[in-house]
Amino acid sequence: MRILNAHEIDIASEAIKKGELVAFPTETVYGLGGDALNISAIQKIFEVKGRPIDNPLIVHINSLDMLEHVAYITEDAELLIERFWPGPLTLILKKKDIVPGITCANLDTIAVRMPNHDIALKLIKKAGVPIAAPSANLSGKPSPTSISHVMEDLNDKINYAIDGKVNIGVESTVVDLTEEKPLILRHGGITFEELKEIVDIEIFTTRDMKKVKSPGMKYRHYAPNTPLVLATGKLNDMVFKINKLIEEYNKIGENVGIIATHETIHRYPNNIKKRSIGTRDNLYQVSKNLFNILREMDKENLDVIIIESFEKKGLGFAIMERLEKASVSMI
Known part of the structure; x- marks a missing residue:
């Protein structure tokens, strides 16, 4: 090349x-x-x-x-x-x-x-x-x-x-304009809230899918080779669940990597591989770092990567859509 x-x-x-x-x-x-x-x-x-x-x-x-x-x-x-x-x-x-x-x-x-x-x-x-x-x-x-x-x-x-x-x-936000009402098929760089200011628009759900009109709708995407686990819930509950899961993996001798945020990175053990994806106050920074960090963690010879989730609001929709597609399980 x-x-x-x-x-x-x-x-x-x-x-x-x-x-x-x-x-x-x-x-x-x-x-x-x-x-x-x-x-x-x-x-x-x-x-x-x-x-x-x-x-x-x-x-x-x-x-x-x-x-x-x-x-x-x-x-x-x-x-x-x-x-x-x-x-x-x-x-x-x-x-x-x-x-x-x-x-x-x-x-x-x-x-x-x-x-x-x-x-x-x-x-x-x-x-x-x-x-x-x-x-x-x-x-x-x-x-x-x-x-x-x-x-x-x-x-x-x-x-x-x-x-x-x-x-x-x-990636870009995808909006279908061929149905009765505009429909977001994939979340991306333009948020639902921004689109709603211009046209009367709804968010696609899987029950609406008749034809795959857009990339990102049907197949698993964005995934590292290392299994990715997505932790969900309110912030303190999520951190608690992740730490419990780390203990379980440690007991069976498996190497765990954590992708967290500036707000929580210090709440995980120092003897594991961990990276901050950015601050929760700046989801544009998080989105910009997302794929690079997934690729970097994939090179660390880990058995599993655990990543924190984000609120489905604004750019959080796009981030979560990709994490849900990339993950093998959610806790």
């Missing part, structure tokens, strides 16, 4: 035009990009990631003209675009015939967004095509928030990656 800098986007855009794949930074996580209208390129994305073919891809665009080229725009879409684009918001819209079925899991809908990242926008503009880009990792693993994460997973699988910064650390 050749690592490109921000001044070498022309090399990356030419690769996209030729049907090759390029990893690139967005404001959320790193994406693995290919021409969204090129069936061969899309097939490569699924092959490289080991991604199930029925898991639709998010198509990245850089202009409203490009959006109109691939999707039918609704009134609610116009309202949300005006407020949140470019930014970490993906919209599910009815797709146009120019988009191959494989890009959208053979549905009549398309997941599309305009990233808020100079490198991503320049790459799309120079390539001259919408770019389909799931996270640039092996399917199911923690999403990549640095070029080193991309190299860990895809170093021998693609030819190019562009180095750059990621700001948010969790």
